Amino acid sequence: xxxxxxxxxxxxxxxxxLMNRAGFGGTPAEIQKLVESxxxxxxxxxxxxxxxxxxTPAPDWARPDPDRLKKLAxxxxxxxxxxxxxxxxxxxxxxxRLLELRGWxxxxxxxxxxxxxxxxxxxxxxHFATSFEKVRDAYYMWRQNELFRRLAGGNWLQLLTEAGKDxxxxxxxxxxxxxxxxxxENFAREVMxxxxxxxxxxxxxxxxxxxxxxxxxxxxxxxQKFVYRPxxxxxxxxxxxxxxxxxxxxxxxxxxxxxxxxAVFITGKLWNFFAGxxxxxxxxxxxAEEFRRGGNNLQSFLKTMFLSEAFYxxxxxxxxVKSPVxxxxxxxxxxxxxxxxxxxxxxLLRTLGQNLFAPPNVKGWDGGLAWxxxxxxxxxxxxAEVLVEADSAVLAAIAARTPAQAxxxxxxxxxxxxxxxxxxxxxxxxxxxxxxxxxxLEKRLLQGKLKDKQRESLRDYLKSKGDLDESEIxxxxxxxxxxxxxxxx
Amino acid sequence: xxxEITLQxxxxxxxxxxxxxxxxxxxxxxxxxxxxxxxxxxxxxATQVATGRDSTxxxxxxxxxxxxxxxxxxxxxxxxxxxxxPKIGISNSQVLKLNDQLGLHPALxxxxxxxxxxxxxxxxxxxxxxxxxxxxxxxxxxxxxxDSERFEKHGWIGRYFDNAxxxxxxxxxxxxxxxxxxxxASKSLKGVSLDNPRNYRFISSERPMAGEADMMExxxxxxxxxxxxxxxxxxxxxxxPAIRPGGSPLEFLERTALDAQVSSEKIRALADRVxxxxxxxxxxLGNSLKLVAKLIGGGLPTRIFYASQGGYxxxxxxxGAQDRLLxxxxxxxxxxxxxxxxxxxxxxxxxMTFSEFGRRVAENANGGTDHxxxxxxxxxxxxxxxxxxxxYPSLAPEDLFQGDLRHTVDFxxxxxxxxxxxxxxxxxxxxxxxxxxxxxx
Numbered sequence: 001x002x003x004x005x006x007x008x009x010x011x012x013x014x015x016x017x018l019m020n021r022a023g024f025g026g027t028p029a030e031i032q033k034l035v036e037s038x039x040x041x042x043x044x045x046x047x048x049x050x051x052x053x054x055x056t057p058a059p060d061w062a063r064p065d066p067d068r069l070k071k072l073a074x075x076x077x078x079x080x081x082x083x084x085x086x087x088x089x090x091x092x093x094x095x096x097r098l099l100e101l102r103g104w105x106x107x108x109x110x111x112x113x114x115x116x117x118x119x120x121x122x123x124x125x126x127h128f129a130t131s132f133e134k135v136r137d138a139y140y141m142w143r144q145n146e147l148f149r150r151l152a153g154g155n156w157l158q159l160l161t162e163a164g165k166d167x168x169x170x171x172x173x174x175x176x177x178x179x180x181x182x183x184x185e186n187f188a189r190e191v192m193x194x195x196x197x198x199x200x201x202x203x204x205x206x207x208x209x210x211x212x213x214x215x216x217x218x219x220x221x222x223x224q225k226f227v228y229r230p231x232x233x234x235x236x237x238x239x240x241x242x243x244x245x246x247x248x249x250x251x252x253x254x255x256x257x258x259x260x261x262x263a264v265f266i267t268g269k270l271w272n273f274f275a276g277x278x279x280x281x282x283x284x285x286x287x288a289e290e291f292r293r294g295g296n297n298l299q300s301f302l303k304t305m306f307l308s309e310a311f312y313x314x315x316x317x318x319x320x321v322k323s324p325v326x327x328x329x330x331x332x333x334x335x336x337x338x339x340x341x342x343x344x345x346x347x348l349l350r351t352l353g354q355n356l357f358a359p360p361n362v363k364g365w366d367g368g369l370a371w372x373x374x375x376x377x378x379x380x381x382x383x384a385e386v387l388v389e390a391d392s393a394v395l396a397a398i399a400a401r402t403p404a405q406a407x408x409x410x411x412x413x414x415x416x417x418x419x420x421x422x423x424x425x426x427x428x429x430x431x432x433x434x435x436x437x438x439x440x441l442e443k444r445l446l447q448g449k450l451k452d453k454q455r456e457s458l459r460d461y462l463k464s465k466g467d468l469d470e471s472e473i474x475x476x477x478x479x480x481x482x483x484x485x486x487x488x489x
Numbered sequence: 490x491x492x493e494i495t496l497q498x499x500x501x502x503x504x505x506x507x508x509x510x511x512x513x514x515x516x517x518x519x520x521x522x523x524x525x526x527x528x529x530x531x532x533x534x535a536t537q538v539a540t541g542r543d544s545t546x547x548x549x550x551x552x553x554x555x556x557x558x559x560x561x562x563x564x565x566x567x568x569x570x571x572x573x574x575p576k577i578g579i580s581n582s583q584v585l586k587l588n589d590q591l592g593l594h595p596a597l598x599x600x601x602x603x604x605x606x607x608x609x610x611x612x613x614x615x616x617x618x619x620x621x622x623x624x625x626x627x628x629x630x631x632x633x634x635x636d637s638e639r640f641e642k643h644g645w646i647g648r649y650f651d652n653a654x655x656x657x658x659x660x661x662x663x664x665x666x667x668x669x670x671x672x673x674a675s676k677s678l679k680g681v682s683l684d685n686p687r688n689y690r691f692i693s694s695e696r697p698m699a700g701e702a703d704m705m706e707x708x709x710x711x712x713x714x715x716x717x718x719x720x721x722x723x724x725x726x727x728x729x730p731a732i733r734p735g736g737s738p739l740e741f742l743e744r745t746a747l748d749a750q751v752s753s754e755k756i757r758a759l760a761d762r763v764x765x766x767x768x769x770x771x772x773x774l775g776n777s778l779k780l781v782a783k784l785i786g787g788g789l790p791t792r793i794f795y796a797s798q799g800g801y802x803x804x805x806x807x808x809g810a811q812d813r814l815l816x817x818x819x820x821x822x823x824x825x826x827x828x829x830x831x832x833x834x835x836x837x838x839x840x841m842t843f844s845e846f847g848r849r850v851a852e853n854a855n856g857g858t859d860h861x862x863x864x865x866x867x868x869x870x871x872x873x874x875x876x877x878x879x880x881y882p883s884l885a886p887e888d889l890f891q892g893d894l895r896h897t898v899d900f901x902x903x904x905x906x907x908x909x910x911x912x913x914x915x916x917x918x919x920x921x922x923x924x925x926x927x928x929x930x
Contacts, residue, residue, distance in 0.1 A: 080855055084805060133625050187639070193513055235712055258635065276738075319738050351667060360671060361629055362640055374749035375682040375689065377742070381709075382692050389694065450712075457711025462705040475694065475705055482691060483712045484742035 001286035002308045007203055009076070009312060010039040017317045020489040021274050022046040023115025025330040027399075028444055042409060043306045050113035056108055059100055062142045082089065097138030102356050104340030105145065109329045110339055116159055116302070120152035121145060121209055122325060123273050125356070127366030128163050130172040132357045133401045139224065140168040141357050153299035156291075157257045160196060164272035165226040166254060167219055173362070176219040177339065183255045187226040190257060190362055192403035201261045209238040209275060213247040230392045246258070263274075263288035267301065270383060274302075275311055276320030284312060320450060322372050323489050324352035327380060331481065336442055340390060341413070343399035348386065350377045372487065384481035388474050390418035422473040434462045438476070453482065496869040499774060512640035526684055541907065545911055548781060548794045548825075548840045549646070550774070552818065553671070554801030555624065558894075560811060562881075563592050569884035573851045577608040577858070578805050587611075587877060596812045598820030600867065603826065607875040609867060612927065615898025616863035616883040622848060624802070624860070627845040633669040634901050634920050644792050645919060646906055647675025653914040654679060654792065659748050659770060660755070663784065664795040672795065681752050686760040686780065689752045713750060715743030738881035743751025759787030772817045774798040778825040786832045801844060805855035818842070822869055839911050839929075840869040843900065849892050862893035866903060874928050902927040 005014065011015045015034040019026045022162050023046065026034075044051075065071075075086040096319035102319035109118045144166050149358060151159040153220035164187065165167055169177040178184035179281045216233025219226065228249075236245050241255055246451040279287060287305070294300040305311055322330060328349060331423060332339050339345055349355055351378055359365055386394055392413040417429040422431065430440040438458060442449055450458070458479060480486060530648050565581040568665065585601040600868025605608040619637035623626045633641035646662060654661045655677070662673055673680040682874030685687035688778045693705040736744075754895040763783040769775035777796035785789060799819060803810050815910070822840055829835040830912050847864025863882050889895070905916040906927035 076756045080805070084855070098802060131625070134623065190640075252677070321738055321742070349704060353669075361642075363642055363876070366642065366674075369738060370674075370743060372745050373681065374745060374752055376670070376690060377745050378749050378753065382688070385694055399877045401859050453714075460711070461704050461708035479705065479708055479712060482709055482717070487742050488738060 001283060002290055002304055002310065004307045005309045006041055007039060009309075010042075011035060012059045012479060013114075013447065014039075014044060014312050015318060016472075017165070017312060018306060019048070019115075019321070020326075020330070020447075021276075021311075022302075022388075023119055024109055024326060025333050025337060025489060027334060031447070038308065039117055043303060046116040047306065049153070052113045054113050054117075056104075058099070058114060058146070059104055059142065061097055062146075064271070065139070066223075068224065069222050080279045092135060093396060094138050096134055098141065098357060099342055099346065101145070102340075102346055103136055103143050104327075105356060106339055106342070106345055109325070110332050112134050117149055117152050120298075122323075123146040123270070124148035124159075125151065126165075126273075126359065126364040126367070127269065129359040129362055130347065130357075131359055132152045135171050136287060137171075140166075140171070144168040154297070154300060156262075156296040156298060158255060159298070160191070160257060161250060161253045162251065163195070164191060164214075165217060167224060167226065170217065170219045170226065175217050178211065178215050178217070180212075180215050180234040183208075183215050183234065183301055185211040186215055188252075189212075191253070195263050195365060196256045196265060197259060198265045199417045201259065201265075206240050209240045209362065210238070210252050213238050213240065213252040214249045219251045232393045246294060260288075263291045263296070270298075270301070270382050271305065273367075274305065277316070277427065289307075296392050302429065318446075318488050320489055321488055322367055323365070323371060324354035324376075325356065326489060327487070328387075333383070335387065335477070337387065337390065340386065341399055341409075342417045344386070344395050347398050348383050352376050352383070380487060381482035382440045383487075384478050388420050388478045388481070390416075390420075392416065392418060420474060420477060422470050423475075426473070434459060437468060437473065441476060441480055445477070446485055448485075450480070450483070452487060453483075499587075515919070525573050525855055529571040531601075538924070542788055544790070544837065545913070546785060546792060546794065546838045547907060548778075548796070548821065548838060549672070549794070549824070550818070550842045551797035552801050552814075552844040553624075553628070553797055553799040553843055554803075555627075555846045555848060556801040556814075556844040557803060557807065557811060557858050557861075557866060558844075559850065559858075559884075561594050561597070562587075562613065562808070562865045563594065564590055564881060564884065565592050565885055566822060568593030569850075573884065575852070576856055577852050591877065591881065594811070594815050596816035597819040598816075599821075601819075603823060603869060604875070606912070607867055608826065608871050608873070610873050610875050610929065611877050611884070612684060612866045612868065612898060613877065613879040614863050614894065614897030615843075615866045615879075615900050615903065616846070616897075617899055617901070620738040620893065620896070621799050622846065622860040622862075623846055629671060631843055631845055631900060633674075634904055641921075642674065643676065644670065644672035646670075646673045647677075647679070648774075648919045649793070649908065649912065649914065650655075650675045650679040651677050652918045653912070658752075658790050660752050660789050662793045663781075663789070663791050665780055666795075666797060669780065670795055670797070681756075683756065686757045691750075705706065710750070713743075713746040715740075743927060755782065755787075755789065759789060761864070763787045765828055767824040767828035769828075770817050770820045772798075772821065772876060774817055775821040776822050776825065782825055782828040785829065785834050799918075802853075803848070804859060805857040805858045807852075807857040816845060826869060835871050838870060839873060839907070841903075841907060842867045847894060850889060851892060851896060858878055862890065863896035864894075866900070868907075868929055870902075872930060874930055878927075898927060899924060903929065 012031060012035055018114045019034060048447060075083060075090060099396055130144060135141060138274045147162055147166055153160060173186045173187035173190055176189040178440055186206055189207045192207065193199055212234040216229050218229045218232065233248065235246060237244055240247060240252065241259065264284055268279055272288055290304050291301045328345065353371060354365060384396065392410055395413055396406045396410035400409050424445065428442055430436050458476060461479060461482055462472060462476060516591050555825050559570065560568040560579055561575065563579045563584045565579065565584045571578055579594065583595045585595060585597060585803065586592040587604065593748060600609055614885040617630060617637060621630060621637055630637060634645035635641040648660055649773065659679050659681055664670055664673060664680060665684065667684045669682040691709050693703050695703050695705045697703045760780060763786040764780050765782055769779050774796060781794045781796060798814065800814055826835060829838050843866055844864060846860055846862055848858035848861040852858055880897045882897050901920050901924045905920060905924040906929040908914055908916040909926045910921055916926060
């Protein structure tokens with residue numbers, strides 16, 4: 001079922017497919033290089049990412065703050081109106097850090113040396129869908145993000161266990177408030193329903209008993225980390241999945257991962273994320289077997305998946321709707337331009353429906369066709385203009401909340417190299433002739449061809465312009481990005 | 490007979506507006522779906538095909554942040570109220586009296602006028618079991634109509650689209666705002682969302698001289714007209730087979746691209762053409778309702794509009810803040826109703842407000858109130874069961890739950906009433922189970 005792709009099929013199209021899915025896409029030159037590496041080497045480059053050094057420094061506030069608890073208590077106890085002012089300052093500080101964090105992560109996706117690690121981090125963020133809206137602490141959000149990065153390709157049992165003990169998760173699903181006398185079932189339910197098994201593979205009784213097993217998992221707010229508190233743990237006997245024992249949280253997660261359904265569930269989700277559609281039942285069974293054979297190790301599973309012929313089925317190539325993050329990061333990579341300033345990126349992504357660190361609910365983003373409605377499609381078309389032109393007045397207006405802010409931002413942005421450098425991404429020959437230009441743009445942006453009628457429309461546009469200078473070429477770029485085809489990868 | 494007229498009207502509408510002037514325009518999939526459904530004499534009676542001329546319309550207004558219900562519909566004569574609200578309580582000389590116990594917040598003059606005219610229903614004590622005090626979560630509960638401990642992916646309005654509006658135009662649901670509310674989340678991905686009709690379009694970067702064509706815009710159209718939808722090419726082909734559902738992602742995108750172009754044209758045309766006939770407050774809500782009135786007046790085939798007003802999270806300095814918000818709400822909705830009356834459309838519009846929770850009975854130390862539970866909902870219309878409905882929850886300390894009012898009506902009963910009596914569809918498949926339908930008409 002999972003036999004490897006024949007080497008004869010390793011070409012520009014399949015290499016681009018790997019680059020789009022295991023990473024965030026790339027330029028024609030990068031894809032060509034991948035073709036020349038050969039399939040095995042190409043896949044290994046993506047999958048064994050820890051071999052590539054990544055020296056990205058963490059944001060400077062990304063460490064525990066020994067004074068934080070005291071500071072929060074001081075805010076609570078301050079008399080009015082200072083209390084309100086202090087609270088406002090604290091919120092502003094967190095917002096500022098969150099903004100920085102979003103920019104930091106997007107930059108890693110665009111320029112980082114380990115695309116698959118970042119892609120997996122994005123997958124786990126959607127899978128464990130935790131929102132700043134409830135956690136309200138940028139340090140915790142960063143910490144969770146780093147956890148996903150560190151264990152992106154690690155062991156599933158370890159990742160699931162550590163994700164459960166992660167401070168942001170402890171807050172997000174209320175485990176931090178659960179105690180023996182009053183077990184909170186939120187995490188207990190979601191770990192089975194959303195993270196590891198899926199509906200129908202556990203009973204309500206399992207949830208209740210799991211919540212008891214999990215008591216004692218708590219948040220040490222002073223040191224801002226997980227702590228096990230035996231005093232609030234229910235040490236009594238529980239019956240979960242038909243087994244009875246004196247289980248605790250670690251036992252529970254191990255028992256969940258040991259369920260035959262666990263491998264089916266997580267491999268199905270991984271396949272859907274990377275391949276773009278849910279696997280058939282037969283394929284899912286094969287994927288789960290492979291996963292179990294590898295001891296629930298993600299990295300070796302991913303290697304088999306990215307080598308498999310099934311992953312390169314022609315029905316899968318260029319048929320996945322780009323997520324907003326894929327759209328933004330991928331466009332910047334293809335256009336070889338800079339990410340817009342972070343407040344602009346955040347605004348663009350929010351409008352398209354994917355606000356990082358703020359998934360809409362515990363189920364995460366629906367993804368797939370749900371990214372697209374008439375409003376988000378038009379927004380993509382118009383945001384393409386923002387990327388291609390990077391006009392400082394437009395960027396300022398998007399980033400700002402008030403006209404005064406916009407004026408300040410515009411002054412700051414003036415002189416910033418804006419938009420796509422057409423001389424960088426196109427050779428003189430490609431820019432000399434309308435047909436060679438169109439062919440080069442189609443190859444770069446679509447890794448394929450437009451329909452004849454569409455190419456005709458584009459040619460009409462260029463014809464109406466006379467000479468091909470920068471503004472016409474940018475116009476053509478924006479138009480190709482404003483097609484249904486460009487929304488797929 | 491009626492169906493005939495509807496179809497004729499719709500064809501005429503299409504010819505004159507959508508297809509007018511641009512014959513390269515083809516019939517988009519959703520219109521072709523709508524028409525094949527009409528021509529099959531609405532074979533499936535569960536399917537609601539809106540014509541934009543005669544169907545009932547629901548306008549949902551979200552009061553985001555958790556409105557303090559106690560100071561909105563004030564039990565001014567209640568001792569518990571006076572004791573719980575020594576600083577921010579509203580006195581009986583200020584309230585707009587509804588009877589000898591209850592009065593509206595003094596800023597709700599607009600609502601009082603509608604109450605007196607029999608156009609306002611106040612449903613008291615709305616909430617749900619095991620109330621959640623997180624804005625985020627409680628909003629989600631209201632939007633998805635789920636039980637407090639269950640998580641649902643789709644919204645209650647989205648499930649209405651899925652269950653009752655198969656094949657309808659995407660403008661069957663219109664949200665005024667940037668973000669689609671979770672209530673609209675649906676399998677069928679219906680509904681359009683726009684904050685400003687001027688931005689709801691492909692914005693060309695060209696500035697052609699007068700009389701010159703905008704080549705970028707023209708090219709954009711060429712790039713976004715899918716070939717297969719083009720096959721018929723004439724109005725005669727409208728009744729042809731609809732594009733198969735569940736096609737490839739590319740087909741879905743092509744179809745959405747066409748839907749976007751057409752709805753964008755329609756909405757902008759209506760926003761330009763239809764005049765408002767009432768004076769609205771110049772607030773965000775006022776502007777949203779102004780646009781909704783234009784779209785209703787222009788005959789957009791929408792069944793549900795959604796608008797929102799934020800700022801109700803009054804933990805401190807509540808008196809001034811809530812005054813400003815409720816005045817805006819009352820005046821905006823009153824203007825909207827006046828506008829619809831002048832259009833002759835008031836008979837088919839119902840407005841319903843909701844907020845994710847009410848607030849704590851006892852005021853806090855900062856002249857505000859903290860997150861609470863039950864609160865009233867308002868329904869506006871001239872065919873509704875007007876007046877005070879339901880039961881005001883008891884304010885006696887022993888009747889409270891952790892300092893909050895206990896609900897007397899589940900909000901899903903109100904949804905059920907609105908779905909069944911106003912939108913005329915079965916509520917059970919939409920709400921997941923049977924709720925006793927509250928009498929809204």
